[in-house]
Amino acid sequence: MRLKWISPLLLFAAALLVPSARSASLAPEPPFTQCPAVGQDTSCGILIVIDTDGSLRVFYDPSQGPYDGIEDTLVGVVNNSSKTVLSIPLYGGGDIFGFDGDGICGIDPNSDPNNPMPFDPRPAGCPFGPTGYEGPGVTLTPADAFTGTVSFGKGLAPGASAYFSLEDAIQTKCSPITGVPLIKQSNSKWSNVPLGGDPKLKLTIGSFGCYLTDVVMVINYYAGQLGLPFTTDPPTLNAWLKANKGYDKGGFIIPQAVLQYATNNGVTLSYRAVNHRDDFVTDSLVCSGQPPILLVGQPHWVTATGQTVTAGGFITYLVNDPGDPMVYPNDDTLEPWAFNYQGIDIYTTDPATPAGLYVFIHSPVDVYLTDPSGLREGVDPTTQTTYDEILGSFYRDASLVDDTMPASGDTSPHDKVLYIPHPDDGVFSVNAAGTGSGPYEIDFQAYDSAGALSTGPSFSGTASTSTRLKFSISYSSAPGSQLVVSLFGDLNGDGKIDCSDLAIVRASFGKKTGQKGFDPRADVNGDGIVNVLDLSIVAKLLPPGTVCP
Amino acid sequence: MLRSRSAVLFSGFFLAALFPAAAFADAVLTVAPSAGTVANGSSFTADVNISNVADLYDYQFDLNFNPAVLQATAVLEGSFLTSGGATFFLPGTIDDSAGTIDFNADSLLTAISGVSGSGMLLEIEFSAIAPGSSAISIPDNSDLILQDSNGALLSAAAPVGGQVQVQGDTTAGVPEPSMRWLLTAALLACCILAGNNRLRRVPVEI
Numbered sequence: 001m002r003l004k005w006i007s008p009l010l011l012f013a014a015a016l017l018v019p020s021a022r023s024a025s026l027a028p029e030p031p032f033t034q035c036p037a038v039g040q041d042t043s044c045g046i047l048i049v050i051d052t053d054g055s056l057r058v059f060y061d062p063s064q065g066p067y068d069g070i071e072d073t074l075v076g077v078v079n080n081s082s083k084t085v086l087s088i089p090l091y092g093g094g095d096i097f098g099f100d101g102d103g104i105c106g107i108d109p110n111s112d113p114n115n116p117m118p119f120d121p122r123p124a125g126c127p128f129g130p131t132g133y134e135g136p137g138v139t140l141t142p143a144d145a146f147t148g149t150v151s152f153g154k155g156l157a158p159g160a161s162a163y164f165s166l167e168d169a170i171q172t173k174c175s176p177i178t179g180v181p182l183i184k185q186s187n188s189k190w191s192n193v194p195l196g197g198d199p200k201l202k203l204t205i206g207s208f209g210c211y212l213t214d215v216v217m218v219i220n221y222y223a224g225q226l227g228l229p230f231t232t233d234p235p236t237l238n239a240w241l242k243a244n245k246g247y248d249k250g251g252f253i254i255p256q257a258v259l260q261y262a263t264n265n266g267v268t269l270s271y272r273a274v275n276h277r278d279d280f281v282t283d284s285l286v287c288s289g290q291p292p293i294l295l296v297g298q299p300h301w302v303t304a305t306g307q308t309v310t311a312g313g314f315i316t317y318l319v320n321d322p323g324d325p326m327v328y329p330n331d332d333t334l335e336p337w338a339f340n341y342q343g344i345d346i347y348t349t350d351p352a353t354p355a356g357l358y359v360f361i362h363s364p365v366d367v368y369l370t371d372p373s374g375l376r377e378g379v380d381p382t383t384q385t386t387y388d389e390i391l392g393s394f395y396r397d398a399s400l401v402d403d404t405m406p407a408s409g410d411t412s413p414h415d416k417v418l419y420i421p422h423p424d425d426g427v428f429s430v431n432a433a434g435t436g437s438g439p440y441e442i443d444f445q446a447y448d449s450a451g452a453l454s455t456g457p458s459f460s461g462t463a464s465t466s467t468r469l470k471f472s473i474s475y476s477s478a479p480g481s482q483l484v485v486s487l488f489g490d491l492n493g494d495g496k497i498d499c500s501d502l503a504i505v506r507a508s509f510g511k512k513t514g515q516k517g518f519d520p521r522a523d524v525n526g527d528g529i530v531n532v533l534d535l536s537i538v539a540k541l542l543p544p545g546t547v548c549p
Numbered sequence: 550m551l552r553s554r555s556a557v558l559f560s561g562f563f564l565a566a567l568f569p570a571a572a573f574a575d576a577v578l579t580v581a582p583s584a585g586t587v588a589n590g591s592s593f594t595a596d597v598n599i600s601n602v603a604d605l606y607d608y609q610f611d612l613n614f615n616p617a618v619l620q621a622t623a624v625l626e627g628s629f630l631t632s633g634g635a636t637f638f639l640p641g642t643i644d645d646s647a648g649t650i651d652f653n654a655d656s657l658l659t660a661i662s663g664v665s666g667s668g669m670l671l672e673i674e675f676s677a678i679a680p681g682s683s684a685i686s687i688p689d690n691s692d693l694i695l696q697d698s699n700g701a702l703l704s705a706a707a708p709v710g711g712q713v714q715v716q717g718d719t720t721a722g723v724p725e726p727s728m729r730w731l732l733t734a735a736l737l738a739c740c741i742l743a744g745n746n747r748l749r750r751v752p753v754e755i
Contacts, residue, residue: 466659466660466661467660468660502637506637506639509639509652509654510642510651510652531609531652531654531692531694532607532608532609532654532656532694532696533694533696535607535637535639535654535656536606536607536656536696536700537700539607539637539656539657539658539659540606540659540660540698540700541660542658542659543659544659544660545659546635546658546659547635547658548635548637548658
């Protein structure tokens with residue numbers, strides 16, 4: 001299981017210790033023989049390398065164009081990590097999962113339409129799956145035309161390789177994007193402007209406004225691409241977000257609010273996220289003219305605009321860094337961050353529903369969510385298990401380093417955000433457990449398919465390591481739907497579990513469904529009778545030290 | 550309202566003495582004392598004990614008795630579960646016409662460990678209302694639930710009940726010896742004449 005959420009300290013340590021950059025001389029050299037000859041290719045056009053830390057790197061063989069000579073790409077994968085990899089998610093700048101029949105085991109579009117023929121040559125043993133794009137042992141599961149999962153059956157063992165094909169002439173090596181304006185959060189016009197979130201935190205654009213400024217750069221870039229006269233700046237977007245619930249209380253900017261702002265100004269965008277380094281995604285975006293925003297450093301956000309090789313021979317990305325160049329020298333590449341990054345936020349013009357579900361966790365609590373189909377996302381601290389089973393979702397520490405003095409290590413609050421893109425309609429559960437002692441708050445927020453906001457109740461209390469909470473979330477993407485959140489054990493719905501909830505069980509104790517005095521709220525386990533099984537469920541959820549009369 | 554307890558005249562022996570705790574694989578619920586004799590009109594208590602339990606977090610069970618002989622007046626929490634922390638005790642519902650005390654329950658509070666070992670779960674106050682015999686039993690039914698702190702059901706052996714013998718009415722005072730002889734003779738005569746075998750079995754304190 002890939003580590004989805006990493007503490008900032010670990011991120012910093014990883015940035016320092018892991019040799020995350022690849023020098024050009026150490027990059028695998030083509031030909032990439034992990035793929036057999038198919039059509040016009042004699043080997044892989046692209047090689048995805050699963051690196052030692054689980055991140056994805058991508059290498060390109062310029063001599064291998066589309067195997068159909070038009071717009072399909074032969075892709076190899078090699079696992080250089082020490083663990084067996086079950087699957088990798090992929091997102092392309094184009095509709096790489098928009099399969100149309102000309103996979104490596106499909107029909108050669110250059111053949112006579114009256115006598116369609118397969119590719120010559122093609123892999124021995126075709127077909128390997130229902131789409132015709134699969135290689136041996138590979139399953140391709142599109143989520144939509146742009147996003148999907150590549151699965152490797154029982155897993156891709158360390159050192160093993162596989163191959164498959166994707167739509168599009170995927171470009172992973174290209175010229176930089178032009179037209180992405182460089183905007184600095186340290187601009188004296190706005191550096192002292194307070195950001196959203198809890199005012200007591202005293203966050204300013206200059207200190208913690210890197211992501212806000214990156215988003216402004218991206219919106220202005222797309223507005224320019226669309227030929228719109230519209231431009232914005234950090235304080236303007238900040239003011240709109242503050243007025244439209246675009247921040248959580250910890251200062252996290254909610255992407256759906258950004259989408260709404262952009263749409264209001266004629267720039268229709270969609271949002272996706274990748275919560276690990278994935279050069280396939282970054283390269284695909286950069287090469288399709290869609291600048292991704294990268295999570296770097298301790299942490300900090302920058303906007304990638306192209307690829308480059310440094311004077312020292314390191315393959316890296318060109319970036320627009322909103323930080324102060326006096327604080328982050330050499331900030332036009334990823335060099336200040338050991339050539340590494342840990343996540344990608346993607347604002348593109350690709351169509352995608354703005355529907356999304358957020359859980360905001362203000363420590364000391366960790367959570368994991370289970371969706372209606374049983375897939376999980378988040379962290380269960382009781383078993384030290386990290387779940388990363390929902391495509392495109394993340395469980396992320398949203399804190400940012402103080403960009404005015406990053407060496408201090410000062411950050412915005414270590415609030416965590418769990419995000420589920422385009423959630424299924426149905427009931428989700430969220431299990432929360434205390435990771436330490438102190439006050440906690442858990443908030444819920446959702447967006448429907450029209451991008452309309454629905455806010456759930458806020459739950460707060462005092463946590464300890466024995467704190468266990470379970471929430472039920474009823475979500476519908478239908479426009480106008482309202483998020484319904486209930487705390488398991490909170491029988492009277494007052495947002496907390498206390499003696500008044502036990503009193504509800506007592507009032508119905510021994511009663512069965514249909515009997516006078518039966519209160520369905522008291523039948524916590526839903527077995528049709530109120531008894532000690534229900535009583536003990538609520539009893540265990542009471543805060544430490546609770547004594548009930 | 551609890552009545553003050555009068556002296557209890559118990560005899561017999563305890564099953565627990567015959568079967569040491571270590572002999573049981575499962576937790577055992579036992580009514581104590583297992584047998585006893587009380588005077589009609591008196592009050593007494595019976596305990597429900599548990600032995601050999603591990604990590605008990607909560608329990609629930611019913612109790613049955615003979616309503617023609619006994620009347621339950623109160624159900625009180627025992628000391629076993631409270632030794633583990635704060636509890637939420639629900640005394641069972643007393644039905645003195647049916648002879649039942651249903652849904653006696655108790656649970657620890659908050660996410661803590663359960664209690665292990667042996668001890669008293671609860672005590673029941675009874676009044677002896679008529680001469681006769683009454684079992685005090687815990688039905689081995691679906692209402693009998695023992696759970697550990699993880700919410701897992703704990704296995705329990707068949708509960709061991711108790712038996713109470715209520716002697717003749719003593720609340721009217723102790724008769725004089727001569728009067729007592731006459732009354733006894735008259736009573737025997739009535740029984741013979743009526744051919745009432747049941748009455749002949751009524752224990753009479755001499």
